[in-house]
Amino acid sequence: MKRHLTLLSAATAMLISGSSMAAEELFIYNWTEYTPPELITKFEKETGIKVSVDTYDSNETLLAKLQAGATGYDLVVPSQNFVPILVSEGLIQKVAVHSLANYKNLEERWQKPEWDPEQEYSAPWQWGTTSFSYNSENYSGKGTSLKEFFEPSEEVRGRLSAFQTPDEVVSLANIYLGIPFCSEDAKQMKKVQDLLVGQKEFVVAYNSETMSDLLTSGEAVITNHWSGFSRLGRLTGAPIVYAYPKEGVVGWYDSLVVPTSAKNVENAKKFMNFMMDPVNMAMLTENQGYGDAVKGTAAYYSDELKSAPEINPPADLNVFFAPTCSPKAQSLIDKVWTKVMQ
Amino acid sequence: MSNWLPRSAAGRRWLGLAPSYFVIGIFMLVPMVIMGVFSFLEPNPYGGVKPIGSLDAYVKLFFEYDLEDNLVFNPGYINIIFRSFQLSLGATLLCLIFGFPVAYFITLQPANRRNFYIYLVTIPFWTNLLIRTFAWIIILGRGGVIETPLLAMGIIEDSLRMMYTDGAIAIGLTYSYLPLMVLPIYASLEKLDFRLLEAASDLYANRFEVMTKVVIPLCKPGIIAGCLLVFIPCLGAFIAPNLLGGGKKLMLGSLVQFQFASARNWPFGAALSMLLLSAVVITLIFYARAAKKRAVLEGSA
Numbered sequence: 001m002k003r004h005l006t007l008l009s010a011a012t013a014m015l016i017s018g019s020s021m022a023a024e025e026l027f028i029y030n031w032t033e034y035t036p037p038e039l040i041t042k043f044e045k046e047t048g049i050k051v052s053v054d055t056y057d058s059n060e061t062l063l064a065k066l067q068a069g070a071t072g073y074d075l076v077v078p079s080q081n082f083v084p085i086l087v088s089e090g091l092i093q094k095v096a097v098h099s100l101a102n103y104k105n106l107e108e109r110w111q112k113p114e115w116d117p118e119q120e121y122s123a124p125w126q127w128g129t130t131s132f133s134y135n136s137e138n139y140s141g142k143g144t145s146l147k148e149f150f151e152p153s154e155e156v157r158g159r160l161s162a163f164q165t166p167d168e169v170v171s172l173a174n175i176y177l178g179i180p181f182c183s184e185d186a187k188q189m190k191k192v193q194d195l196l197v198g199q200k201e202f203v204v205a206y207n208s209e210t211m212s213d214l215l216t217s218g219e220a221v222i223t224n225h226w227s228g229f230s231r232l233g234r235l236t237g238a239p240i241v242y243a244y245p246k247e248g249v250v251g252w253y254d255s256l257v258v259p260t261s262a263k264n265v266e267n268a269k270k271f272m273n274f275m276m277d278p279v280n281m282a283m284l285t286e287n288q289g290y291g292d293a294v295k296g297t298a299a300y301y302s303d304e305l306k307s308a309p310e311i312n313p314p315a316d317l318n319v320f321f322a323p324t325c326s327p328k329a330q331s332l333i334d335k336v337w338t339k340v341m342q
Numbered sequence: 343m344s345n346w347l348p349r350s351a352a353g354r355r356w357l358g359l360a361p362s363y364f365v366i367g368i369f370m371l372v373p374m375v376i377m378g379v380f381s382f383l384e385p386n387p388y389g390g391v392k393p394i395g396s397l398d399a400y401v402k403l404f405f406e407y408d409l410e411d412n413l414v415f416n417p418g419y420i421n422i423i424f425r426s427f428q429l430s431l432g433a434t435l436l437c438l439i440f441g442f443p444v445a446y447f448i449t450l451q452p453a454n455r456r457n458f459y460i461y462l463v464t465i466p467f468w469t470n471l472l473i474r475t476f477a478w479i480i481i482l483g484r485g486g487v488i489e490t491p492l493l494a495m496g497i498i499e500d501s502l503r504m505m506y507t508d509g510a511i512a513i514g515l516t517y518s519y520l521p522l523m524v525l526p527i528y529a530s531l532e533k534l535d536f537r538l539l540e541a542a543s544d545l546y547a548n549r550f551e552v553m554t555k556v557v558i559p560l561c562k563p564g565i566i567a568g569c570l571l572v573f574i575p576c577l578g579a580f581i582a583p584n585l586l587g588g589g590k591k592l593m594l595g596s597l598v599q600f601q602f603a604s605a606r607n608w609p610f611g612a613a614l615s616m617l618l619l620s621a622v623v624i625t626l627i628f629y630a631r632a633a634k635k636r637a638v639l640e641g642s643a
Binding site for chain 2: 058
């Protein structure tokens with residue numbers, strides 16, 4: 001019995017020291033290759049908080065992980081259409097982002113966005129667009145229409161790549177066909193299905209990771225792509241052009257939110273505030289090449305980034321942000337995708 | 343002896359086995375029961391399950407609601423399951439064709455060198471499967487290891503387009519699981535009494551007959567074990583179909599993954615897993631029965 005007691009007190013001591021150490025820790029769960037190490041180092045130096053980063057590959061994975069009861073994360077980075085789901089499922093908590101010191105730096109157009117109307121939950125990370133890219137050495141088109149992606153010309157036959165998950169592909173199809181996002185109309189979704197089934201004849205691979213490699217090797221001539229990720233491909237020296245089709249592109253906005261199960265809420269808020277400082281946000285944008293929502297960051301951009309076509313879209317570009325789909329609309333999207341993949 | 347040990351022999355035996363019961367319970371039964379229960383519940387729209395009983399997940403395997411809300415037969419999922427079986431069968435056959443000669447070759451080596459060859463067979467397991475699969479993209483892909491020299495020598499003029507095909511998936515699966523075929527066949531060949539082969543030759547069996555009538559029947563348990571070890575993981579594979587096949591056709595593994603992630607229909611994912619599990623169990627039961635029957639026959643002979 002005595003031995004048990006000693007063990008127990010040792011365990012308690014460890015727990016206590018563990019929790020006092022935890023005050024200086026922060027656990028971030030972010031998309032793969034979305035957290036520049038130099039940014040983390042800077043935050044650690046300034047605050048003395050030790051940061052750990054774990055990664056996921058899609059909003060769906062994040063949701064499934066939190067839904068399954070994963071704990072220990074202090075910050076996660078969902079896209080705008082997943083924020084309301086995380087709120088309604090009780091998976092993230094209010095941290096009054098609007099009261100943070102650097103909140104005043106947030107661009108007016110991104111303050112109190114529709115997915116977080118009181119700005120209680122979310123602080124900015126990056127926002128960008130989804131469209132397609134092409135290898136200008138192998139392709140004669142100019143990326144002016146989504147038709148080139150969905151109903152491509154002969155030179156793209158067997159050399160087209162689309163994303164592996166349905167949400168953004170279906171959203172782009174909606175834009176092309178003029179059908180509203182999250183449609184609950186089976187007949188409209190049938191049109192989307194027909195379009196995607198037709199497109200499949202040209203598809204060499206469904207891929208959401210190595211699009212730039214596909215373009216560089218010539219395995220694909222056109223791929224689905226994200227703006228900043230396409231820039232990173234171009235910076236390796238490949239002739240990759242990000243297309244701005246006239247119908248428009250899909251927009252997304254990723255933000256920092258704090259899970260309900262977070263242990264280091266104050267440190268998470270410190271990090272949110274840190275990211276709304278233009279110097280720090282500019283570091284992130286420099287690394288990722290999407291857009292940011294913080295005023296005054298452009299002053300810190302490199303000349304390369306300032307002139308990058310991927311963050312300087314044409315002024316008349318239509319950017320459509322997807323809302324959260326109802327379960328009915330979501331099940332139609334899943335049906336379409338399963339049919340396409342059969 | 344301490345007095346807390348059970349008195350009876352049966353009790354003690356049970357106590358001795360308790361750790362293994364515990365391990366099997368935690369790592370096999372509990373997850374399977376969770377999966378089974380989940381498959382009979384209703385999906386929560388945003389992932390997870392609602393505690394309401396429902397058979398929908400199983401109905402969905404075969405039927406769907408059409409635009410007028412009529413329940414109609416839907417062969418879609420059955421096709422995916424059928425395709426996975428087909429591909430796994432193909433990969434198993436390829437593994438057998440390449441694996442058997444390798445195992446036979448190793449058996450014919452002097453005893454002191456066999457271990458070295460076995461060691462070579464296991465080397466691929468030291469590297470992560472994902473990385474090895476990516477290596478195949480470099481080998482098979484456009485401008486890859488195979489194409490570049492052929493193009494340079496003028497043997498081919500355009501890309502062979504080997505990547506992102508069913509053939510590429512079959513190669514990837516065969517490569518991944520080949521060691522699992524070689525090792526059990528080797529284990530049974532090693533015990534083979536080679537004097538039997540000489541005896542067969544003395545009795546005027548030609549080389550082909552020696553192989554088909556003596557060697558193969560004697561190492562049949564190894565062949566069957568190897569086939570099962572390859573076939574079953576192939577059914578659930580999703581790395582090779584996604585990376586080498588370009589994810590153009592859903593396989594069972596990817597379909598299950600899709601239900602838990604994008605589609606957020608956990609009960610349906612669980613039902614698919616149950617279906618896969620029962621298919622495997624039924625195959626194993628048939629195998630066990632056949633083995634038993636054979637043992638009885640041989641025993642009575």
